[in-house]
Amino acid sequence: MNIWDLAKIVFVIALVLQGVPVLVWLERKISASIQGRIGPNRTAVLGLKAAGFFQPVADAVKLLFKEDVTPGAADRFLYQLAPLFVFVPPLLVFTVIPFGNRIGEEHLQVANLPIGVLFVMSVLSLGVYGVAFGGWASNNKYSLLGGLRASAQLISYELTLGLSIITIILMAGTVDMREIVARQTRSAFLSWNLFGGGNLLLLPSGLVAGLVFYVAALAENNRLPFDLPECEAELVAGYHTEYSSMKFAMYFMAEYAAMITMSALFVTLFLGGWHFPGLVDPADTSWIGGLLSHGVFVAKMGAVIALYIWIRWTLPRFRYDQLMRLGWKVLLPIALVNLLVIAVIGVAWGER
Amino acid sequence: MKMGKFKMRLYLPAVAKGLWVTMRRFFSRKETVEYPDQAKVPRKGYRGEHRLKKDEQGRMKCVACFMCQTACPAECIEIVAGPSPWPDRDKIPVTFNIDMLKCIYCGMCEEACPCDAIELTPTYNIVATSRADKIYDLHKLLSR
Numbered sequence: 001m002n003i004w005d006l007a008k009i010v011f012v013i014a015l016v017l018q019g020v021p022v023l024v025w026l027e028r029k030i031s032a033s034i035q036g037r038i039g040p041n042r043t044a045v046l047g048l049k050a051a052g053f054f055q056p057v058a059d060a061v062k063l064l065f066k067e068d069v070t071p072g073a074a075d076r077f078l079y080q081l082a083p084l085f086v087f088v089p090p091l092l093v094f095t096v097i098p099f100g101n102r103i104g105e106e107h108l109q110v111a112n113l114p115i116g117v118l119f120v121m122s123v124l125s126l127g128v129y130g131v132a133f134g135g136w137a138s139n140n141k142y143s144l145l146g147g148l149r150a151s152a153q154l155i156s157y158e159l160t161l162g163l164s165i166i167t168i169i170l171m172a173g174t175v176d177m178r179e180i181v182a183r184q185t186r187s188a189f190l191s192w193n194l195f196g197g198g199n200l201l202l203l204p205s206g207l208v209a210g211l212v213f214y215v216a217a218l219a220e221n222n223r224l225p226f227d228l229p230e231c232e233a234e235l236v237a238g239y240h241t242e243y244s245s246m247k248f249a250m251y252f253m254a255e256y257a258a259m260i261t262m263s264a265l266f267v268t269l270f271l272g273g274w275h276f277p278g279l280v281d282p283a284d285t286s287w288i289g290g291l292l293s294h295g296v297f298v299a300k301m302g303a304v305i306a307l308y309i310w311i312r313w314t315l316p317r318f319r320y321d322q323l324m325r326l327g328w329k330v331l332l333p334i335a336l337v338n339l340l341v342i343a344v345i346g347v348a349w350g351e352r
Numbered sequence: 353m354k355m356g357k358f359k360m361r362l363y364l365p366a367v368a369k370g371l372w373v374t375m376r377r378f379f380s381r382k383e384t385v386e387y388p389d390q391a392k393v394p395r396k397g398y399r400g401e402h403r404l405k406k407d408e409q410g411r412m413k414c415v416a417c418f419m420c421q422t423a424c425p426a427e428c429i430e431i432v433a434g435p436s437p438w439p440d441r442d443k444i445p446v447t448f449n450i451d452m453l454k455c456i457y458c459g460m461c462e463e464a465c466p467c468d469a470i471e472l473t474p475t476y477n478i479v480a481t482s483r484a485d486k487i488y489d490l491h492k493l494l495s496r
Contacts, residue, residue, distance in 0.1 A: 030378070033377075033378045033379075033382070034374045034377050034378050035377070036377060036380065036381070036382055036383045036384075037382060037383065037384050038382050038384040038386070041386075310371060310374065310375075311367075311371070313374060314367075314370045314371050314373070314374040315367065315370060
């Protein structure tokens with residue numbers, strides 16, 4: 001392992017972990033604005049208020065000093081393990097996501113696995129375990145119901161998510177993440193997979209795949225309108241009802257880390273990764289070019305996440321049967337038909 | 353909501369509509385008043401603390417007619433009348449107590465007053481450290 005690899009690993013971990021407080025702050029500010037409030041603005045570091053930017057820091061400090069309760073009837077081992085299980089997959093997925101072009105010969109990506117997309121799909125599905133374990137180990141009916149709902153929901157929407165990822169694999173003709181991005185940098189916006197990956201016939205299919213992926217991603221991250229696993233009105237707080245102190249914070253952070261990873265995935269697969277026509281030159285391998293490409297990547301992620309938050313504070317929650325109907329009877333057939341269309345077009349008019 | 357059944361089933365137009373609504377709210381005026389730092393301005397006609405008015409010669413306008421005391425539904429006004437030192441009226445109040453703890457700020461006293469002598473000001477933060485301080489006497493009412 002050379003110094004570059006180490007630097008990239010540290011950078012990626014920092015990107016995800018530091019992204020969490022920023023996201024919490026963004027969420028609170030945006031929700032406040034939508035509801036006609038101001039939002040957090042009292043916390044200050046050395047007299048610097050920065051519009052409540054330090055509020056998540058204060059929250060974290062508060063949680064650190066809280067009592068860490070383990071319920072007497074809980075399965076102690078799984079109870080301790082579950083928060084780690086939800087936290088690791090989002091970090092792990094980030095290893096294969098190219099978060100920038102390259103600096104010199106170093107690609108801004110921790111590891112370029114030849115099975116990139118498959119690795120992402122397999123690791124993402126691990127997240128279910130943390131939620132299910134947490135719900136079961138707490139030995140609480142609300143937690144158990146929340147955990148069950150979460151596992152059912154995640155498994156249902158993973159199918160749709162997987163199918164829309166497969167459409168991308170068909171478009172790009174590869175599962176290599178770096179290659180998928182590289183293929184989207186060949187020309188202007190139309191080479192992004194969201195707009196058909198350079199083939200105009202695939203434009204509607206690309207849009208549909210993007211939409212289906214986005215909706216499934218909302219469900220995968222337990223975000224409104226699909227946040228049934230932690231539906232406060234029915235289940236107290238869902239699978240993390242019994243968790244307190246830093247273990248609760250782990251669940252909380254994992255949720256936001258998953259959002260960051262999912263948006264990074266969306267950007268990589270659909271929005272051309274670090275590419276932006278006219279701003280980033282794929283051939284530019286200087287420090288400035290590399291950092292600029294990373295900046296573009298983060299900006300795109302920010303836009304995707306902003307839409308996440310915006311949707312959350314707009315839509316009401318689905319009922320559970322509606323959720324399942326939408327997943328199995330609407331999104332899954334759409335994704336399947338879309339996959340078929342892309343396959344047929346690819347055979348008839350494609351390059352391969 | 354004028355949308356066809358198919359359009360409703362599509363779901364996305366409704367989502368877009370909702371997003372448009374929240375987008376408009378996002379850029380609209382914030383309702384929050386940061387209270388201790390920023391004084392709340394009561395709306396016009398807000399009924400708060402009472403005061404007794406004075407005329408242009410600096411004399412109290414009140415003629416101790418007991419109209420406000422009679423009109424008061426909370427029975428918080430207590431007037432004791434005495435002879436007037438001025439020729440234009442018979443009586444003036446010697447004591448004029450308003451129990452702010454009993455008062456319901458309905459503004460009936462202001463409506464009943466024939467001389468336009470009593471008024472409810474927009475002052476809303478009526479603070480006292482004891483029950484006795486909450487009973488406003490003539491001097492206090494005139495000095496507002």
